[in-house]
Amino acid sequence: MTEVFPLIRLSLADPVEGGRRIIALNPPPVIRWMLLGAAVLVSVVLLYVLPVLMGEHDxxxxxxxxAATQGLMNLIVIAVVTFVGRAFGGTGNFLDAVWLVGWMQMVTAALLLVQVVALLVLPFLNIPIGVASVALSIWVLVGYVCALHGFKSRVTVLVGGFMTLLILSFxxxxxxxxxxxAPPEISNV
Structure with a gap:
């Protein structure tokens, strides 16, 4: 537990090195899955706090x-990170991807907590902090993918990630x- 906050700080500053150190912890599979589940649940709770505070709970x-949808989305991300990365010559494995995505969700939960506090204290900073949180989440994910698979170029991983997202969305x-x-129909305006 003493390494959690330093690893979160390292993950934000240098996600590749942070990812390597997180992988080096090498916990048993049950711990990896527990972290992922707990991080997803905390993220869901925090995502509910913002609309409730803004009076948009309806x-x-x-x-x-x-929560089930978020869990499924995380499993899809883990599978894509693992198998697409390996298809491009990466060396990562599924359980390490579970571990890193769990950590990424923990970092995201910390960023959501900052956003909730900002909404309470300085509401006008909500949107800039939200945008910064998304940018930091992408930064961490790209770094973790590089650490997982041994890739050297973050730009290549970022472009490959966006291309993969487009193809999978299609x-x-x-x-x-x-x-x-089918998507909902749009009536004539």
């Missing part, structure tokens, strides 16, 4: 369904359309 989805849209899930 637009929130059901909490258990939202394929998922096609599958959903094939299964009968």
């Amino acid at each position: 637009v929130l989805p059901a909490p258990f369904a939202f 394929l998922l849209s096609m599958v959903l359309l094939f299964l009968g899930f």
Whole structure:
């Protein structure tokens, strides 16, 4: 536990080195899954706090369904990071990806907590802090992917990540359309 906050700081400053040190901890698989589950649940709770504080609780989805969706999305990210990275010559494995995504979710939860505090203290900083949180999350993810697979170029990983996201979004849209899930119709204006 004494290494948690220094590793979070290192992950924000140098996510590649932070990712290497996190992987070097090498906990048993059950700890990796527990971290991922706990981090996702804390993130979901914090995501609910912001709309409730802003009085927009009517637009929130059901909490258990939202948590399950977040868990599934994290599993998809883990699988994509593992298998696409390996397809491009990476050396990472699935359990290390679970561990790193769990840590990334923990970093994201910390950033959400900062955003909640900013909303309470300085509400006008909510949007800039939200944008900075997204940028930092991408920074950490790219660094962790480099650490996981041994990639050298963060720019290549970033571009490859965006291309993978575009391709997967297109394929998922096609599958959903094939299964009968169509986007809502827009009426004439």
